[in-house]
Structure formats: structure tokens, C-alpha cells
Amino acid sequence: MPSYIIKRLPFRTNYNSDYFVDRYQGIPIGGYQPLFNGLLANRLITVKLNTAYEDVAKSITKQDWVIYTGAPDQFFNYKYGKLEWRSLDFKWEIINVRDYQGIAVMNEAGIDIPYTRTHEFKHFHPEAEKIYNQEKTVICREFSKEYKDGDTPYYPIDTPYNRELYAKYLNLAKNTPNLVLGGRLGMYKYIDMDKTIKAALDTFENIKTNLL
Ligand SMILES: Cc1cc2nc3c(=O)[nH]c(=O)nc-3n(C[C@H](O)[C@H](O)[C@H](O)COP(=O)(O)OP(=O)(O)OC[C@H]3O[C@@H](n4cnc5c(N)ncnc54)[C@H](O)[C@@H]3O)c2cc1C
Structure with missing residues (x-):
């Protein structure tokens, strides 16, 4: 195990049995569903459920931006091998x-x-x-x-093998115009919801800067 994993395991000298120690903890009012319904309620957004990226890939033009939140090895057809x-x-x-x-x-x-x-x-x-x-x-x-x-892939396995493999896919993604690997799968990283949302907002800002 990489040494930084130990930082995810809370070590306490008190009797607080909560997993997280953040000052403010909670979830959106009504849960995540109303939050996402609100975000998606825009006439410029079309949601296609039960549709794999591969099903629509052909209709994507070179000018379109793709933010791919699936596994990078799958996106590149396992060119360098499979992530674990x-x-x-x-x-x-x-x-x-x-x-x-x-x-x-x-x-x-x-x-x-x-x-x-x-x-x-x-x-x-x-x-x-x-x-x-x-x-x-x-x-x-x-x-x-x-x-x-x-x-379903849930947790990335952080070993030198996977890190090297991911770096190769990331490099490939960086050299593919208008492609961003995003989210926990695309980043091959365990991230909590707060960090996921922050990463999504940062990605948006980066793309916006690129476009303007
Ligand atoms: C088991 C588990 C427990 C967790 N517990 C907590 C917790 O207690 N607190 C907390 O803050 N965070 C928790 N997290 C973290 C949080 O849930 C994730 O970081 C967050 O959901 C990531 O969002 P995402 O959009 O990046 O990924 P996801 O929610 O996984 O969304 C990615 C989407 O892409 C889709 N997709 C993948 N490949 C394709 C493809 N080829 N074509 C089309 N669609 C595709 C998937 O179906 C999925 O819907 C947990 C994560 C896991 C795995």
C-alpha cells in the first residue's frame, strides 16, 4: 500500500467515532436527486440514459468537447492494458x-x-x-x-503498475484534442463527493478558459 493511504484512516486520541471530521457535514437538501434534476433542467442539455459512450461516439464531431467520466482504459480500447x-x-x-x-x-x-x-x-x-x-x-x-x-469498478488499486498505466492513458488523453478525463473513474482516483464537485467545477473553468 502506498504510504499516503494511512492518511485516510483516522487516528484518534478522543472518543469521536465519526468517520469524517469536517466541521460541516451533510448532503444536499432532499438528497442528490433534486440537485442533479436542477442542474440538468436546461434546454441545452439532453440526457440519454442507458446509452454507452461507444453508442454515440460516431456522432461526436472534432469541434465537440468530450468530458469522459468512464474508465480511461476502456475509452482507449485497452491499448496499453487493463487498469485494476x-x-x-x-x-x-x-x-x-x-x-x-x-x-x-x-x-x-x-x-x-x-x-x-x-x-x-x-x-x-x-x-x-x-x-x-x-x-x-x-x-x-x-x-x-x-x-x-x-x-462495476469501484476503487482504483494504487500500485506502481496501475500508476504507470494510468499515466500512459492520461498522456494519450492530453494529446487527444477536446477530451477531458473526469470524475473518479476518469481520474483513476478515489474522491469524496465534495472533491468530486470541486473537480467538476475546476474542469468547467479550465475548458471555459480554453474556449475564450
Ligand atoms: C463504494 C463507494 C462509496 C463512497 N462513499 C462516499 C461517501 O460516503 N462520501 C462521499 O463523499 N463520497 C463517497 N464516495 C465517492 C463518490 O461517490 C464518488 O466520488 C462520486 O460519485 C464520483 O462521481 P463521478 O461522477 O466521478 O462518478 P460516478 O458517479 O461513478 O459516475 C460516472 C458515470 O459514468 C458512467 N459511465 C462509465 N463508463 C461509461 C461509458 N463507457 N458510457 C456511458 N457512461 C459511462 C457510469 O455508469 C456512471 O454513471 C464513494 C464512492 C464509492 C465507489
Whole structure:
């Protein structure tokens, strides 16, 4: 493991059991869906769901900018080889209890527990009282697994092999006009939501500067 990973693991000399220590923590009002609905509600934006980049690639002209948020090795047809990832299985359950674990996310550290954490979504929105007070709750457990073709890539594996490979793809992208590799997959980097949003805004500013 690269040494900087240790910085992601909080070391405490107090009894604060929260994962993050940011002064302000939260999610957008109503969750992310209204935020994205608002962002996309512009007549200049067309959303095509269930459409792979490869399906529309031919209709993209040389003047168009492409911000590609998929895996870079896939974009370049695995020219230099495959990047490695970790994947996850999610097991969902509805439990007939008002409050299952008292908190949005419980991390599991025990080696005898096969899942890494349990989410209980209602705790993200205690203000949504109608749902919050129901005598049932939705939980989801995360099981870490090796990535195989067809799985969703979740976590990049930060080894010298992957770093070198990614650098090659990045170089290729830099030499491809009007192409930006963006987001957690395109950057081959684990980033939290705040950093993801910041990176997206920075990317927009860079493109704007390039265009003006
Ligand atoms: C397991 C996990 C847990 C996390 N937990 C937290 C957390 O607790 N707090 C926090 O702040 N952040 C968390 N994050 C980080 C945060 O979720 C991500 O950084 C953020 O969602 C990244 O946004 P994105 O748009 O870059 O990528 P994504 O949300 O993955 O979006 C990329 C999109 O591109 C699409 N795509 C890929 N390839 C193609 C293609 N060829 N054609 C068409 N579409 C394609 C994908 O389907 C996907 O919809 C977590 C991330 C993971 C993986």
C-alpha cells in the first residue's frame, strides 16, 4: 500500500467515532436527486440514459468537447492494458423495525464479519419525518470483492503498475484534442463527493478558459 493511504484512516486520541471530521457535514437538501434534476433542467442539455459512450461516439464531431467520466482504459480500447479495480457487492434488505442501527453508516472492523459496512438510509434524512418514523427501514451491506470483467469498478488499486498505466492513458488523453478525463473513474482516483464537485467545477473553468 502506498504510504499516503494511512492518511485516510483516522487516528484518534478522543472518543469521536465519526468517520469524517469536517466541521460541516451533510448532503444536499432532499438528497442528490433534486440537485442533479436542477442542474440538468436546461434546454441545452439532453440526457440519454442507458446509452454507452461507444453508442454515440460516431456522432461526436472534432469541434465537440468530450468530458469522459468512464474508465480511461476502456475509452482507449485497452491499448496499453487493463487498469485494476476493486469491486463491491451490495446486499439490500427491508427490516421491520423503526431504527436498525441508529446511524447512517456503521463500519465493521471485525475479521469475522464478511461485510465492510452497513448503511441505513433513513438516517441521512431525519427531517423527512414521514419516512423516518415508519416502522420499517432499508439497509444495505457492502461486501468487498475482486473486480472481474463486467463488474462495476469501484476503487482504483494504487500500485506502481496501475500508476504507470494510468499515466500512459492520461498522456494519450492530453494529446487527444477536446477530451477531458473526469470524475473518479476518469481520474483513476478515489474522491469524496465534495472533491468530486470541486473537480467538476475546476474542469468547467479550465475548458471555459480554453474556449475564450
Ligand atoms: C463504494 C463507494 C462509496 C463512497 N462513499 C462516499 C461517501 O460516503 N462520501 C462521499 O463523499 N463520497 C463517497 N464516495 C465517492 C463518490 O461517490 C464518488 O466520488 C462520486 O460519485 C464520483 O462521481 P463521478 O461522477 O466521478 O462518478 P460516478 O458517479 O461513478 O459516475 C460516472 C458515470 O459514468 C458512467 N459511465 C462509465 N463508463 C461509461 C461509458 N463507457 N458510457 C456511458 N457512461 C459511462 C457510469 O455508469 C456512471 O454513471 C464513494 C464512492 C464509492 C465507489
